[in-house]
Amino acid sequence: MSTQAAQHAPGIESSDGGVAEPARLPRAALLVMALVGFLLIATETMPAGLLPQIAAGMSISEGLAGQFVTAYALGTVIAAIPAVALTRGMRRKPVFLVAVLGFLAATGITALSGNVALSLGARFAAGAFSGLIWGITAGYARRITAPEYAGRALAIASLGTPIGLAVGTPFGSWLGTTLNWRWSFGALTILTLITVVLALALIPDAPGQAATSQMSLLRVLRLPGVAVILAVIVAWMLAHNTVYTYISAYLRSSDLQLSVDVALVTFGVAALVGIGITGAVIDRTLRPLVLASIGLFIVAGVVFVVGQGSLVTVVVAIVLWGLAFGGAAAQLQTAISIASGANADVANSMLGVAFNLAIFGAGILGAVVLSIFDGVVLPVVMVALAVAALAIAVVGRRTAFPMKP
Known part of the structure; x- marks a missing residue:
């Protein structure tokens, strides 16, 4: 050739x-x-x-x-x-x-x-x-x-x-x-x-990756923005998975005629729209996109809380939840890849660990919450953790989630 x-x-x-x-x-x-x-x-x-x-x-x-x-x-x-x-x-x-x-x-x-x-x-x-x-x-x-x-x-x-x-x-x-x-x-x-x-x-x-650019795991973690992004991941994914894992408990406590399968399919379809929006704008406006996604995620949680007895309102909350979450993986992978540069593979392996730790933690957190309260409290936890994620993203804006990748 x-x-x-x-x-x-x-x-x-x-x-x-x-x-x-x-x-x-x-x-x-x-x-x-x-x-x-x-x-x-x-x-x-x-x-x-x-x-x-x-x-x-x-x-x-x-x-x-x-x-x-x-x-x-x-x-x-x-x-x-x-x-x-x-x-x-x-x-x-x-x-x-x-x-x-x-x-x-x-x-x-x-x-x-x-x-x-x-x-x-x-x-x-x-x-x-x-x-x-x-x-x-x-x-x-x-x-x-x-x-x-x-x-x-x-x-x-x-x-x-x-x-x-x-x-x-x-x-x-x-x-x-x-x-x-x-x-x-x-x-x-x-x-x-x-x-x-x-x-x-x-x-x-x-x-x-070229050997000359390879850093130790600790040095990658210390790169500006990497730890901030990982903290956002843990808080945001913990918020998401606490509700996603125990969505049946929320629907049961809300006494709604909505099956878990229908709720998850609705979430998934909305998430596809969310990732489509992400793909269209992520290369130009990463930081506003991340902040808007977490913000919409918080709105979804609030709608879950205030509309627990209404089927229509809960479906709206599920759609907002899916829209907000759909592009999360692409947004977070893009952010950590930019922050880590040549060491993006190692940083993304840390991202995967953070995701799975959040899944593991959500199983425990949700079980503890449900042992004390009923399922309608889960969105309150969702909102609180998402607010923490948004605060971390805002405070860390100088090193993470740049305006233009």
Whole structure:
């Protein structure tokens, strides 16, 4: 291939050994990354809707079946940062493919295993590979995209999260309830295998991080803006997941004729609109977008509180909630990638850990709140934590969430 041709091919090395200029917006590659994100989210959250079926199928208690979720999250928290740090100098496509193949194997074992210890080990491994994928995806997407479209690229690559929450998790729960819970994991295994083929064909390669620019984990954490963004993530995601995890308790306490499935699908559709808005403006106005998203999130929480007895009002709150949250992943990944520069992969692995710590913490916080109050108090917690996130974002505006990436 000539040098001139190489320079028009995304992520392909030119004849002088350098890396060609990235494509302006490689949509096919980014959509494959979004599909991977969809599979990660669906696989992580689906067991929560199948606990009785898993418990009965494996002759264990529902409490032990619940550790399918815990083991996955624990794998992500423990493995994400060291895995990303160890692989950051390697070329991106081989690392990405190995991680997806590892995730494929772990999910397949979960679908077939009849031994609870092996199943929990597979869930831990799936979480570990998931942490590596989440850690490198943002930086990988930015490397294969022209700089002026980096934010939009992350918005496209992040599409899998709201779709997974809106469609993947409910469908997996329905499939597992209608047939057998193993069918749900089997379907995810097949989809992951198809995704590996698509990744091989459609995602271009990109270089790893140069050794001369690699920083220690502590130095990355100390980079201006990184700690601020991580603090916003923990507060905002704790607010979100406390309500998302226990939305059934809120709906039950509000005595509304609204099923959890319908509520989550409504949330997911609104979240898709939110990520569309994010993709359209993120490359020009990151800071106002983040502040507006958290602000709208707070408004949604307030509407949940004041409109708890009204079906229409609660649906409006769910829509506002989805709109506010839909672009959160892309916004936060963009912000931390800008703040960390060449060390974006390591910083994004910290972002993944922060997300999962918030999920873990929300499970505990929500349980404590519900042991004392009923579900209508959950949006109060949502508002309080989101206000804290907004305050941190405003105070840290000099180093985090710049006006123009």
